[in-house]
Amino acid sequence: MNKLSFRSMKGRKALSPFLNYAIVIAAFLAVQLALKMDMVSNSMQSLLVPVCCYVVMAISLNLTVGVLGELSLGHGGFMSLGAFSGIIVSVALKNLVPLSPLRLAISLAVGALFGAAGGVIIGVPVLRLRGDYLAIVTLAFGEIIKNVMQVLYIGVDEHGLHMSTKEAGLLLSETGTAIVKGPMGAVGVTKLATFTAGFLLILLTLLIVQNLVHSRAGRAIQALRDNRIAAESVGISPTKYKLIAFVISAALAGAAGALYGLNYSSTLASKFDFNTSILILVFVVLGGLGSIRGSIVAATVLTILPELLRNFDVKEYRMLIYAVILIVVMLVTNNPTLWSWIARFQRRKAEEKGGAEQ
Amino acid sequence: MKYTPREPVKLVPVPSTNKIPERDIDKSPILECRHLGIDFGGLAAVKDFNMAIGRTEIAGLIGPNGAGKTTVFNLLTKVYQPTRGTILLDGMDTNTMTTVQVNKAGIARTFQNIRLFNNLTVEDNVKLGLHNQVRYGLWSGIFRLPTYWKAEKQARERAMELLSIFDMGYLAHFKAGSLPYGAQRRLEIVRALATNPSLLLLDEPAAGMNPSETAELMDTIVKIRDTFGIAILLIEHDMNLVMGICEGIAVLNFGQIIAKGTPEEIKNDPVVIEAYLGKKKKEA
Ligand SMILES: Nc1ncnc2c1ncn2[C@@H]1O[C@H](COP(=O)(O)OP(=O)(O)O)[C@@H](O)[C@H]1O
Ligand SMILES: [Mg+2]
Numbered sequence: 265m266n267k268l269s270f271r272s273m274k275g276r277k278a279l280s281p282f283l284n285y286a287i288v289i290a291a292f293l294a295v296q297l298a299l300k301m302d303m304v305s306n307s308m309q310s311l312l313v314p315v316c317c318y319v320v321m322a323i324s325l326n327l328t329v330g331v332l333g334e335l336s337l338g339h340g341g342f343m344s345l346g347a348f349s350g351i352i353v354s355v356a357l358k359n360l361v362p363l364s365p366l367r368l369a370i371s372l373a374v375g376a377l378f379g380a381a382g383g384v385i386i387g388v389p390v391l392r393l394r395g396d397y398l399a400i401v402t403l404a405f406g407e408i409i410k411n412v413m414q415v416l417y418i419g420v421d422e423h424g425l426h427m428s429t430k431e432a433g434l435l436l437s438e439t440g441t442a443i444v445k446g447p448m449g450a451v452g453v454t455k456l457a458t459f460t461a462g463f464l465l466i467l468l469t470l471l472i473v474q475n476l477v478h479s480r481a482g483r484a485i486q487a488l489r490d491n492r493i494a495a496e497s498v499g500i501s502p503t504k505y506k507l508i509a510f511v512i513s514a515a516l517a518g519a520a521g522a523l524y525g526l527n528y529s530s531t532l533a534s535k536f537d538f539n540t541s542i543l544i545l546v547f548v549v550l551g552g553l554g555s556i557r558g559s560i561v562a563a564t565v566l567t568i569l570p571e572l573l574r575n576f577d578v579k580e581y582r583m584l585i586y587a588v589i590l591i592v593v594m595l596v597t598n599n600p601t602l603w604s605w606i607a608r609f610q611r612r613k614a615e616e617k618g619g620a621e622q
Numbered sequence: 623m624k625y626t627p628r629e630p631v632k633l634v635p636v637p638s639t640n641k642i643p644e645r646d647i648d649k650s651p652i653l654e655c656r657h658l659g660i661d662f663g664g665l666a667a668v669k670d671f672n673m674a675i676g677r678t679e680i681a682g683l684i685g686p687n688g689a690g691k692t693t694v695f696n697l698l699t700k701v702y703q704p705t706r707g708t709i710l711l712d713g714m715d716t717n718t719m720t721t722v723q724v725n726k727a728g729i730a731r732t733f734q735n736i737r738l739f740n741n742l743t744v745e746d747n748v749k750l751g752l753h754n755q756v757r758y759g760l761w762s763g764i765f766r767l768p769t770y771w772k773a774e775k776q777a778r779e780r781a782m783e784l785l786s787i788f789d790m791g792y793l794a795h796f797k798a799g800s801l802p803y804g805a806q807r808r809l810e811i812v813r814a815l816a817t818n819p820s821l822l823l824l825d826e827p828a829a830g831m832n833p834s835e836t837a838e839l840m841d842t843i844v845k846i847r848d849t850f851g852i853a854i855l856l857i858e859h860d861m862n863l864v865m866g867i868c869e870g871i872a873v874l875n876f877g878q879i880i881a882k883g884t885p886e887e888i889k890n891d892p893v894v895i896e897a898y899l900g901k902k903k904k905e906a
């Protein structure tokens with residue numbers, strides 16, 4: 265019979281998720297060790313939480329773009345929703361929940377909730393349509409969130425939350441504080457975010473996304489990506505499973521946004537603009553569509569790379585080198601000749617072992 | 623959206639049907655098409671299509687390329703909404719149903735242009751066929767609750783069982799897209815069977831197969847009908863296969879049925895020979 269010129273997925277599939285946990289845990293421990301030994305510069309230290317946020321953002325966007333196969337250009341919008349809702353909750357609960365890790369956890373959960381709500385609002389009308397409408401709608405969504413947050417004033421006092429489009433319209437009592445101040449963004453935030461919290465959020469994200477992908481719902485999501493008509497023909501509802509993937513993705517982006525917002529004493533709405541959405545998309549595409557590990561590595565490397573280059577004496581060429589590295593990585597990760605070349609070697613190894621032939 | 627069975631439509635004599643095998647004759651047909659038709663931009667791709675299929679019948683739909691055979695499948699599975707006519711599945715009108723609902727109601731199909739989930743493994747493809755057979759919730763899956771392990775084990779065992787129909791168990795962990803052509807066609811059949819259909823539609827199952835593979839496929843199709851006790855409607859150009867295993871045959875030409883009957887009757891029908899078989903013979 266004909267030789268089977270393809271590879272079994274068995275070993276790879278079973279091992280891959282655990283390897284991702286291992287990589288993240290190892291990286292966390294290594295950084296902790298480096299911190300103890302005082303080997304991390306201040307500017308690098310300030311990047312630790314943002315790196316965690318971007319890793320979560322990249323994994324979450326990969327769920328939409330790589331696993332579901334729908335393009336989203338407004339992931340920054342969900343991050344923004346999470347950031348501002350998380351900040352507001354953390355300030356509002358300052359006296360009620362004095363324990364900061366708990367307050368942080370609650371803020372992240374609320375951020376995730378708001379992200380998910382945004383996902384539902386966008387997803388329900390758009391994902392029932394056939395065709396690529398999600399990209400354009402999410403693009404608009406990101407811009408709308410940004411513009412709305414730039415005119416909104418939100419404050420809190422003992423009567424609860426106050427919202428207005430003018431600072432004077434907040435009508436806060438004397439003990440109240442204005443949290444979001446329109447174009448000035450969120451101000452006076454207590455920095456609750458820690459590297460450990462970011463690490464735990466990454467682990468939780470990995471748990472949710474990887475387990476989802478290898479479950480009944482995750483298979484249905486991938487089936488819709490591979491062949492929508494075939495998926496429908498075996499009784500898989502497209503709207504339902506697209507929505508599940510998109511809302512989970514938006515919720516994780518919301519949590520990452522909350523963590524990001526709570527890492528700075530002030531946050532501008534313009535931080536979560538189109539450029540941020542595209543940056544996260546670049547992480548996903550460079551890391552490889554559908555590759556969780558790729559997203560983790562790409563988000564980490566590309567976030568710290570500009571900072572690393574700053575350390576070398578290449579000031580003028582910093583962004584040039586950054587661009588060159590981007591291009592090289594893109595060529596390498598998406599180069600079919602290179603991959604088939606690697607595949608040939610692995611195949612030869614499998615044949616030596618007398619693998620799957622009949 | 624949950625599918626709710628509706629009042630059965632009263633059965634009236636079908637204007638004309640193909641020959642249903644004797645063992646099915648006193649039972650109501652699993653599928654009945656009445657005056658089915660569809661227009662594409664004013665052009666009738668299928669017109670006045672009438673056909674009934676017995677509960678355990680293997681029926682054939684043949685005709686030259688472009689006759690409208692695949693379009694009939696697309697109408698039955700609601701990929702297209704019919705312009706005219708009625709489809710009764712087990713006496714139930716499918717007019718308001720979607721593709722998903724039609725599958726849940728019992729029609730499964732394969733595709734002329736293979737449509738597998740190429741980036742997923744063979745086993746996952748079959749498990750996707752089992753999507754509505756072996757169920758557990760989203761959260762059980764994400765947090766790996768006991769129901770997840772139980773259902774996944776069940777799904778894996780059932781998938782391997784179904785794959786063994788074509789002795790494809792050893793391919794379980796290969797990517798579907800990397801399989802040879804013939805294996806992809808067989809996998810499509812397994813995936814369709816996994817949805818537990820009462821009517822299986824096969825669109826050119828032997829296309830691209832060599833004579834020995836085709837002979838094997840013929841045996842397997844009959845075996846599937848016998849073990850699952852289901853009806854099978856197949857489109858095929860291979861006359862050995864069609865004449866060899868179909869009990870009733872309908873011949874389609876320019877969207878219209880020009881003949882119906884047993885293989886013997888079709889072979890000897892002058893209209894068919896003229897429109898279809900005759901032309902083939904001249905070509906050959
Ligand atoms: N979606 C469509 N839009 C327009 N014409 C179509 C469509 N689908 C099928 N047709 C036409 O219907 C006719 C029958 O096609 P088809 O059912 O695929 O034939 P076959 O009998 O070879 O399977 C062809 O002329 C084809 O061009
Ligand atoms: Mg066809």
